Amino acid sequence: MKERERYGIFARWTDLQVRFVDEYIKHRFNATAAASAAGCRGKDLGKVGSRLLAYPHVQQAIERERAKRRSSREDELSYSLLEVVAIQAMADRSSIYRPDFSVRPLSEWTPEQRLLIDSVSHQSTADGKVIATPKLISRKQSQDLLARMVGALRERLEISGDNFSIEVKRVKDRVIAAKQQIEQELDRAKSTKKSD
Numbered sequence: 001m002k003e004r005e006r007y008g009i010f011a012r013w014t015d016l017q018v019r020f021v022d023e024y025i026k027h028r029f030n031a032t033a034a035a036s037a038a039g040c041r042g043k044d045l046g047k048v049g050s051r052l053l054a055y056p057h058v059q060q061a062i063e064r065e066r067a068k069r070r071s072s073r074e075d076e077l078s079y080s081l082l083e084v085v086a087i088q089a090m091a092d093r094s095s096i097y098r099p100d101f102s103v104r105p106l107s108e109w110t111p112e113q114r115l116l117i118d119s120v121s122h123q124s125t126a127d128g129k130v131i132a133t134p135k136l137i138s139r140k141q142s143q144d145l146l147a148r149m150v151g152a153l154r155e156r157l158e159i160s161g162d163n164f165s166i167e168v169k170r171v172k173d174r175v176i177a178a179k180q181q182i183e184q185e186l187d188r189a190k191s192t193k194k195s196d
Contacts, residue, residue: 007064011057016040020052021061025069029062082149087112089142090186096136103133143182 006013007021016038024034031049040048052058091112098104106114118137122130 007061009057009060009064011055013057017052017055017058020049021058021065024049024053024062025065082146084115085142085146085149087115088137089139089146089182091116093136093139106132106134147182 002012003010004013006018019038020034023037024031027033027037031053032046035045035049035052042048053062093113093116096104096109096113096116116136117134119135121133121135123133124130
C-alpha cells in the first residue's frame with residue numbers, strides 16, 4: 001500500500017479510514033456511529049471505531065477537521081456579531097416613535113429595531129395597567145464598538161515609568177475619520193429611507 005495524501009496528511013490511508021474520518025466528524029465525534037456509517041459490520045462497532053481512532057494519521061486528520069470547524073464557527077460568530085453591532089449603530093430609530101413621540105408597540109417594530117433594546121422598564125398605572133418602556137442601546141457606544149471592530153478605531157496603550165510612577169495614555173487613531181464615515185452612512189441611510 002502506497003502513501004497518499006488525505007486531509008493534508010501523507011500516510012498509508014485505507015478507504016475505510018478516510019470514510020471513518022468523514023463520518024466521525026458528521027456524527028459529532030461518535031466512534032460507534034462513524035464506524036457503522038463508514039461501512040463496518042459486526043457486533044462491536046465501538047471497538048472497531050476505537051481501533052480506527054488509534055491510528056496517528058486518523059487522529060491528526062480529526063484534529064485538523066475539528067480546528068477547521070472551530071475556525072469556521074468563530075468566523076460565523078464574528079460576522080454575526082459585526083452585523084448586529086452595525087444594525088445597532090446605524091438603524092433608523094425614528095420610526096420607533098409615533099408623531100406624538102410616544103413609543104410604538106413592539107409588535108410594530110422591525111426585527112432590526114428590536115435589536116436596539118437594551119432593557120425594558122415596567123410601570124403600573126393607577127387603573128392597574130402595566131406599561132413597558134424600552135430603553136435603547138446607545139448609538140454612540142454602538143458606533144464606537146463598530147469602529148473598533150472594523151479597525152477604524154485602534155487603541156494603543158502606552159506605559160512610561162518615572163520613579164515607579166506609571167502614566168497610562170490611551171491613544172485613539174483615526175477617531176474623527178471613523179465617526180465622520182459612520183455619520184455619512186447614517187445620513188445616506190436616512191435619505192434613502194425618506195426617498196422610498
